Amino acid sequence: MSEMATKNKETRGFQSEVKQLLNLMVHSLYSNKEIFLRELISNASDASDKLRFRALSNPELYQGDGDLKVKLSFDKITNTLTVSDNGIGMSRNDVIEHLGTIAKSGTSEFFSNLSEEQSKNSQLIGQFGVGFYSAFIVADSVTVRTRSGLSSNNGVEWHSSGEGEYTIENIIKESRGTDVILHMREEGKEFLNEWRLREVISKYSDHISIPVCMMTKVKDKKGQETEKTEWEQINKAQALWTRNKSDIKEEEYKEFYKHVSHDFSDPMLWSHNRVEGKNDYTSLLYIPSKAPWDMMNREHKSGLKLYVQRVFIMDDAKQLIPAYLRFVRGLIDSNDLPLNVSREILQDNKVTQSLRSACTKRILALLENLANNDAEKYQKFWQEFGMVMKEGPAEDLVNKEKIAGLLRFSSTKSDSSKQTVGFLSYIDRMKEGQDKIYYLTADNYVTAKSSPHLEQFHAKGIEVILMVNRIDEWLMNHLTEFNGKKFQSITKSGLDLSQFDDKTKQEKHKETEEEFKSVIERIKEYLGDRVKEVRITFKLATTPAVVVTDDFEMGTQMSKLLESAGQEVPKVKYIFEINPKNELVKCMADEPDERIFSYWVEVLLGQAMLTERGSIEDPSKFLVAINTLIVKT
Known part of the structure; x- marks a missing residue:
């Protein structure tokens, strides 16, 4: 300057x-x-x-x-x-x-x-x-x-x-x-x-x-x-929120929104309510039609103004609304708070806590009503504010189920990356006998859609929710069930779809496991502690091998998220699963030379790691194995 x-x-x-x-x-x-x-x-x-x-x-x-x-x-x-x-x-x-x-x-x-x-x-x-x-x-x-x-x-x-x-x-x-x-x-x-x-x-x-x-x-x-x-x-010169709703025109509501928000576009919807009883207050809450450019900044100012008996108290009343609803604009005018209220008093005031709870429920009800009655408009809302709504289940335990019902994702039901699928609609389409909500987290939609973990789900006609935002893995650490149905990651070791197989197929799987016991032992002996476990899987159709994590171990996406934030992350120990029906796996199983056998293991494990993480720990070892097998072939 x-x-x-x-x-x-x-x-x-x-x-x-x-x-x-x-x-x-x-x-x-x-x-x-x-x-x-x-x-x-x-x-x-x-x-x-x-x-x-x-x-x-x-x-x-x-x-x-x-x-x-x-x-x-x-x-x-x-x-x-x-x-x-x-x-x-x-x-x-x-x-x-x-x-x-x-x-x-x-x-x-x-x-x-x-x-x-x-x-x-x-x-x-x-x-x-x-x-x-x-x-x-x-x-x-x-x-x-x-x-x-x-x-x-x-x-x-x-x-x-x-x-x-x-x-x-x-x-x-x-x-x-x-x-x-x-x-x-x-x-x-x-x-x-x-x-x-x-x-x-x-x-x-x-x-x-x-x-x-x-x-x-x-x-x-x-x-x-x-x-x-x-x-x-x-x-x-009369405060709009003090007037009767029946006397206020739609255009007046829109212009007042522009006054309190300094936004040039019309709001998407609003709620104007006068409450009398245990707490006496008026709220006028707006959902904007466009997200502010810095919405993902969690220090972004709250959009609520606080008035006490029509006297302005503060602009950024964070105590009145949770962080995941920070896009909401409007005001609350309370008759119960003292006029000389300070931010410190506001933080611990029981009236404030009651106002926060009531406002949160009102906003969620407003969004729930929109989702149930105008799917197209709700989709526009989700495109603008969906990412911050995903912060909700971790922050608001009281309303976790309601927030979860408002979340939207992609799924294998369609070929579109648009996030239009909610958990309720997924449950309505669940296969007979299905008792879990299956989901997959990945870096992006293309990676998720082509994941080998989906192969058995396609074969059995089971829908899988595709979660492709970086926040999704963190979100699912805070959601264990919805509407009585437990969530199941399809990249975890606890996945079991045997209930969808007939007895003949189950007996054949047991026979195959017996046949491959010696192969599994050879792989374990070579890999040592590089993996947590080696086992047969029947969930793959064309892919030779995949890696999965234990149910209670950190997943790949969470590990990558923490690493990108500069945090030290314990090394994820994967379970190596091989597909006994795959021709490459059969070639490996029939290989008597232990050196060549080890190259097959390196190739299959490297492929699985590339698919899961997008990277491998020792690329040179992987390339040597590929080149040697190409020459041998």
């Missing part, structure tokens, strides 16, 4: 990501110019909410500035539009932090991944929550004059034309709060009009809980305008 200071005035360079954002704003969003006003009024409303909360412990903050409100005024001569509030205001450091940088990790990576087509989508801006910069859609330059605290000497002025630099200096400001002055470009002059501003305020800001006022001319008894002016309230 470049700095050139003279007294208290200095010129600073924007953080590089801000430059890109401003360019995106100016060049990509002309089709939706009016959103800038919604964003600036929302910011002003937030500033007033925060002042209300601070004033609970410091009433002097209200000193001398009257009722909280947002004021709009314009001047056609100077081509300026001013949005003013008498809220909390900003210090010099606040201005630098909030208007000069975007303090979010991964921002540069986000921009580098934007395609030209994506960069024209205004929804992406909403995922940042940086509505102030939308002012540059309509303005050549923006001046911000702000003051926090009680002294007029605390004033700060910020100015920028959005081209890489901004200036900041200390000023005298008589009133507390913030004035945002937009120096309008040609495309923005349409907003220097009273009726155009009324239209936008009515459309986007009717629900703001503080008055939004505009300077208008006083009319005489005949209805004619005079030269006198006054501040006229334009919006209803």
